[in-house]
Amino acid sequence: MSKTFDDDEGGRPVSLVLEPDAAGERLDKALACVSDVSRSRLQALIAAGALSRDGFVLTDASAKAQPGEYILLFPAPEAAEPQPQDLPLTILYEDADLIVIDKAAGMAAHPAPGTPDGTLVHALLHHCAGTLSGIGGVLRPGIVHRLDKETSGVMVAAKSDRAHQGLAALFAAHDLERAYIALTRGAPAPSSATVTTRLGRSPHDRKKMAVLKAGGREAITHYRVQAVYGPAERPAAARVICRLETGRTHQIRVHLAHKGVPCLRDPVYGHGAPTAAVREAIVASGLGRQALHAAILGFVHPVTGERLRFETSPPADMQGLEAALTKL
Structure with missing residues (x-):
């Protein structure tokens, strides 16, 4: 079976296995048959010392191939x-x-x-x-x-x-004040709580983060519902303020999705469709991204010692969506 390489392979060792029937062929030709890398690129990589077998670097692309595992190291793109x-x-x-x-x-x-x-x-x-x-x-x-x-x-x-x-x-x-405003599908229950999990790369999709049972790093998010939209007994959407105690990749988006209330329009973690009325509100607002805004950042100036705090309102797309949601 051939091995397909992409840019994500850069800087990582890749295993290529030659079967016994490849014995005696030119090494570059044999390796080209078990990958989609051109012979000319293989020759350049081999000459640069990127190929090894049993711990020994091979630099002769014209050498006779031997069965077994070869390790090809693709350099990280500059x-x-x-x-x-x-x-x-x-x-x-x-x-x-x-x-x-x-x-x-x-x-x-x-x-x-x-x-x-x-x-x-x-x-x-x-x-x-x-x-x-x-x-x-x-x-x-x-x-x-x-x-x-x-x-x-x-x-x-x-x-x-x-x-x-x-x-x-x-x-x-984590010696800072950080708060985010999220517009979510539905409203989290309870209306105020702390989410504490382990976060790490998803074992099913390495481009996504996920809540893990073991491994990863501790992630802590404090949230509070500021407003709900739609029927009180079953809100269609909510405005939620999230305060970070840790700052992991995609932390708030993953934690809200973990609670069953992902950010509206989140293309990665937004599983489950919102109600028809919410979908109409999204279209009317023109929101084309996850409804998440970093509203507050406060910290002590590391040089002057002055305490600084900055707060901004969500941009027009989120404000427009919220205005439409208030009519539900």
């Missing part, structure tokens, strides 16, 4: 260094050490596969003109935390290394 881009930013605060922005939905925090430009990093490189902290590396300068691409709201970035180190320590210790 991303191009992001260039400054003059993109609109809503700046809430800025000084010599840090900058706080209200990130728009649709803007990724940093470059990644599928999002090579148009990110917050590109915008900050232009706005800050060489003053971002370099601790995050060339692809993530100044970035100490992130919001999902389609989640709007308050983010902070570091302009100096001392601010970067201080902010990273605050996030690691």
Whole structure:
């Protein structure tokens, strides 16, 4: 059976097994038959020392193949260094050490596969003109935390290394105030509680996060229902404020889905269809993303010691949806 490779294989060892009938063939030709990698690429990888067998590196693509397992290491793709881009930013605060922005939905925090430009990093490189902290590396300068691409709201970035180190320590210790507003399908019960689980990569889909029985990392979310929409005995939707005690990837989205009340329009965790009236409200509002907004970020300035707190309202798409939901 041939092995298909994709960009996600970059930087990871891949096992290729040659059967006894491949013995005596050219090594590159035999390996090409059990993969969809071209012979020319295999030759280059082998010459670069990326192929091994039984712990020994093989560098001769024309050598005779032997049956058994070969390990082929695909090098991680080298991303191009992001260039400054003059993109609109809503700046809430800025000084010599840090900058706080209200990130728009649709803007990724940093470059990644599928999002090579148009990110917050590109915008900050232009706005800050060489003053971002370099601790995050060339692809993530100044970035100490992130919001999902389609989640709007308050983010902070570091302009100096001392601010970067201080902010990273605050996030690691969870010594910040962070609150998110979510519009959910249905309303969680009870109306106020704490969700504590283990979160990690889904064993069924590595692009998703999931609640795990074992492994992963502890994730704690405190939530409270602020409003319900539709019949009180069976709400069609709700406005829920979520306060993070930990900050795991997709934490709020996974926890709300785990409670059976995913964010409306969540393309990954939004299992179950909302009522027809809610669907009509979504269409009328023009919301095309998960209804989640990072509304509050509060922390002690890592350099000056000043206590800072920023609060923003959800953008027009969520406000429009909420206005439509109030009519249910």
